[in-house]
Every structure is written in structure tokens, then in C-alpha cells.
Amino acid sequence: MADELHEDVHINEDVYIGRQPIYNAKLELVGYELLYRDNSNNNANFNDGDYASSQVIINTFMELGLENIVGSSLAFINLTRGFFNGDQPFPLAKEQVVLEFLEDIDPDQTVLDGLTQLRENGFRIALDDYIYDDQHKVLLDYADIVKVDVAHVSDEQLPELVALYKERGATLLAEKVESYGQFTRCQALGFNYFQGYFFCKPKIIQGKQLPSNRIAVMNLLAEVQNPEVEISTLEEKITNNVTLSFRLLRYINCASFALRREVESVHQAIVLLGLQNIKNWLSLMLMAKGGNDKPHELMTTALLRARMCETLAADQGLVREQAFTVGEAPQFNG
Structure with a gap:
């Protein structure tokens, strides 16, 4: 490990x-x-x-x-x-x-x-x-x-x-x-x-890319899938990772969000973005080179499989978020 x-x-x-x-x-x-x-x-x-x-x-x-x-x-x-x-x-x-x-x-x-x-x-x-x-x-x-x-x-x-x-x-x-x-x-x-x-x-x-860790991104993405996750838990995990903290604050403070004042805390960023946008942000990092040490096709397959499991779970009245994680895990842990 x-x-x-x-x-x-x-x-x-x-x-x-x-x-x-x-x-x-x-x-x-x-x-x-x-x-x-x-x-x-x-x-x-x-x-x-x-x-x-x-x-x-x-x-x-x-x-x-x-x-x-x-x-x-x-x-x-x-x-x-x-x-x-x-x-x-x-x-x-x-x-x-x-x-x-x-x-x-x-x-x-x-x-x-x-x-x-x-x-x-x-x-x-x-x-x-x-x-x-x-x-x-x-x-x-x-x-x-x-x-x-x-x-x-x-x-x-x-x-x-x-x-x-x-x-x-x-x-x-x-x-x-x-x-x-x-x-x-x-x-x-x-x-x-x-x-x-x-x-x-x-x-x-x-420019220079910040040091990145795919496992940290994967673990955080798994946390986001938990419907009972606490904002404080996400805040702690992101705050303890300098790269994720910097990327999150830079992302939300970019001019495209047109915020009236700069967001300075991870907690505020999570609240403003919401869990779905946090999930999208993390998934995108897995697909791009910045957190990838496996072929991109595996990343795409994993995310598509996870979304398929999520959709099937919703059709069957099951918990979508847990199904997403189950579908994602085999490709990333192989």
C-alpha cells in the first residue's frame, strides 16, 4: 500500500x-x-x-x-x-x-x-x-x-x-x-x-501542476456518495490535502462564478457548490491527467460503470450513492 x-x-x-x-x-x-x-x-x-x-x-x-x-x-x-x-x-x-x-x-x-x-x-x-x-x-x-x-x-x-x-x-x-x-x-x-x-x-x-494523488481523490469521491456524509467530514479531508484545498478554492473563486467576494474557506466552498458539483469536480480530476496513473480508458469505464449502477439502483428503488461507489471500485482497485 x-x-x-x-x-x-x-x-x-x-x-x-x-x-x-x-x-x-x-x-x-x-x-x-x-x-x-x-x-x-x-x-x-x-x-x-x-x-x-x-x-x-x-x-x-x-x-x-x-x-x-x-x-x-x-x-x-x-x-x-x-x-x-x-x-x-x-x-x-x-x-x-x-x-x-x-x-x-x-x-x-x-x-x-x-x-x-x-x-x-x-x-x-x-x-x-x-x-x-x-x-x-x-x-x-x-x-x-x-x-x-x-x-x-x-x-x-x-x-x-x-x-x-x-x-x-x-x-x-x-x-x-x-x-x-x-x-x-x-x-x-x-x-x-x-x-x-x-x-x-x-x-x-x-504553468506547474500541483502534486496530485489519485487515491485521495477516489476516497473523497466515495465519501461524497454517502447520503449521510457530514460537511465537516468533507471539510476535514479536503483541508488536510493541500492540493485539493488549493484546487477547490481556485475553482470556486474563478471569475466564471461571479461571486461578490472571495471564498476563503473550504467549508464555505463546499456549501456554495453542493455535493453534486463536488462530485462532478472530483470525477473530472480522475478523468484528466492531473490524478491519473492508469490509462484514461479505465477511468472512463469506471465512471460510466458507476453511473450505470447508480441509474439501475434508482430504477430498483435502491440507494443510488452506494451503487455509484460499488460500480466504480473494481476498475480503480484492479
């Missing part, structure tokens, strides 16, 4: 985030698109979209700090299907975050229901690299922002798409703008926001 605890601690690895600015028609900064990066070479190397999205969230909100990456501007974050249909944990606040719906997500009813819930909760949705066709036209009913890849739309088609999207009430963002001519044309057509190499290439933000 001592060896396992020793091997499970990851110490001060480098963490990275790519960011590319987004401007309005007056060339005033509106926000940044946040991009997964795992090195300082300004390129993305990953095969698992859920992992990449989770890592961007962890690095932004718990390692580097949202305020250090975007200031008071908007943060555009690419999310995979699981974050829209409820399969993946979603501990984000709505005030400063724009959720980018990727072009390869099938807009089936489960996803559309998820989009409805997110918008009812106050989130803004951006359609990334959006292509209007029979399969995807329904998404316009859920979009606040439509991102158009102007490098791959013909000069003849672009005005028609602008008119169509504006008729549906969407804010238009021209992406992959690579020349002054493209910018002025899109500006004349009525685009609201602009992004691309003409303005700025993505910049790498780099």
Missing part, C-alpha cells in the same frame, strides 16, 4: 493551455478559444476528445486559473458529446464560459435535450465549424453563436449563410480569418466576431 501511495503522487509536471483571441468588429477583445496542448510546441496530440476537454477544464479552472488565462473576457471551450448528453461531469459556471459544440457530434434527441437543459441553466452555446444541412439545421434553434469557417465557404455561398443565420437570431463568428481582405469582407457582411491567424496565432500558457 505504501508503494501504491508513493507511486500515485505526481509532482509538479508542466501544464499547458493554448489560447487564441476573438475580436469584435472594432477589433476589441471579446474572448479566447481555449485549446488542448500537452507541450510547448503549440500543437495538439490526443486521440481521446473527452480526455482533451477534461484536461482543458482542469488546467484552466484548477491549475492555471481562469483569471490568469482570459482575465475578464469570455472563455470558449470545445466540448465533446459526453458533456452535452450528461455522460461526463460538468462543473462549470455559466457567466464567463461559452460551450463550443463540435461539428462531429450527432444531434440526436439525447444531445438536443442536453442542449435545452444547458441553455435553461444559462449557458451560451456556440456551434463550431457549423455546416448547414438537413442533419444539423435543427441546431440553429439552440445556438447563441455560429462559428463559420470562412476559409472553406465559397464567396457566393457566404452571404446566403450570413442572412440565414442572422434570420435565426445567431451571433456570427468568422473563424480561420487569414487575411485583411477576408476580415473586411466578413465585416461588411455583418459578422460580429472574428478569429484567425490574421489577428493572432494561438499562444501557449504554461
Whole structure:
């Protein structure tokens, strides 16, 4: 056990985030698109979209700090299907975050229901690299922002798409703008926001990851599943772990929560977030690199199995929280 605890601690690895600015028609900064990066070479190397999205969230909100990456501007974050249909944990606040719906997500009813819930909760949705066709036209009913890849739309088609999207009430963002001519044309057509190499290439933000311990996260997640858990118990476990304390306070104090004053105590953070958000926060840390010494697929399998057990327990009138822990344990203890 001592060896396992020793091997499970990851110490001060480098963490990275790519960011590319987004401007309005007056060339005033509106926000940044946040991009997964795992090195300082300004390129993305990953095969698992859920992992990449989770890592961007962890690095932004718990390692580097949202305020250090975007200031008071908007943060555009690419999310995979699981974050829209409820399969993946979603501990984000709505005030400063724009959720980018990727072009390869099938807009089936489960996803559309998820989009409805997110918008009812106050989130803004951006359609990334959006292509209007029979399969995807329904998404316009859920979009606040439509991102158009102007490098791959013909000069003849672009005005028609602008008119169509504006008729549906969407804010238009021209992406992959690579020349002054493209910018002025899109500006004349009525685009609201602009992004691309003409303005700025993505910049790498780099920092140090705090030492992390997967076992500590797992144990705390198990505590959260207990319906009779006391806030004082969670407070003690988090307070005794410097990394978890720092990450929790940085997370809740990030600008996206728009709190009137800074939260300085773990107790207050737990009360304000609630157990479900604490559970999502911990699950996300298990999925991302920051608390992971096993293949990401095992983490995903464990969380999906735990949620399946939780759902089955609810259908049978059993205790959901205990079922979650039972479903989770085999993968993490193997």
C-alpha cells in the first residue's frame, strides 16, 4: 500500500493551455478559444476528445486559473458529446464560459435535450465549424453563436449563410480569418466576431501542476456518495490535502462564478457548490491527467460503470450513492 501511495503522487509536471483571441468588429477583445496542448510546441496530440476537454477544464479552472488565462473576457471551450448528453461531469459556471459544440457530434434527441437543459441553466452555446444541412439545421434553434469557417465557404455561398443565420437570431463568428481582405469582407457582411491567424496565432500558457494523488481523490469521491456524509467530514479531508484545498478554492473563486467576494474557506466552498458539483469536480480530476496513473480508458469505464449502477439502483428503488461507489471500485482497485 505504501508503494501504491508513493507511486500515485505526481509532482509538479508542466501544464499547458493554448489560447487564441476573438475580436469584435472594432477589433476589441471579446474572448479566447481555449485549446488542448500537452507541450510547448503549440500543437495538439490526443486521440481521446473527452480526455482533451477534461484536461482543458482542469488546467484552466484548477491549475492555471481562469483569471490568469482570459482575465475578464469570455472563455470558449470545445466540448465533446459526453458533456452535452450528461455522460461526463460538468462543473462549470455559466457567466464567463461559452460551450463550443463540435461539428462531429450527432444531434440526436439525447444531445438536443442536453442542449435545452444547458441553455435553461444559462449557458451560451456556440456551434463550431457549423455546416448547414438537413442533419444539423435543427441546431440553429439552440445556438447563441455560429462559428463559420470562412476559409472553406465559397464567396457566393457566404452571404446566403450570413442572412440565414442572422434570420435565426445567431451571433456570427468568422473563424480561420487569414487575411485583411477576408476580415473586411466578413465585416461588411455583418459578422460580429472574428478569429484567425490574421489577428493572432494561438499562444501557449504554461504553468506547474500541483502534486496530485489519485487515491485521495477516489476516497473523497466515495465519501461524497454517502447520503449521510457530514460537511465537516468533507471539510476535514479536503483541508488536510493541500492540493485539493488549493484546487477547490481556485475553482470556486474563478471569475466564471461571479461571486461578490472571495471564498476563503473550504467549508464555505463546499456549501456554495453542493455535493453534486463536488462530485462532478472530483470525477473530472480522475478523468484528466492531473490524478491519473492508469490509462484514461479505465477511468472512463469506471465512471460510466458507476453511473450505470447508480441509474439501475434508482430504477430498483435502491440507494443510488452506494451503487455509484460499488460500480466504480473494481476498475480503480484492479
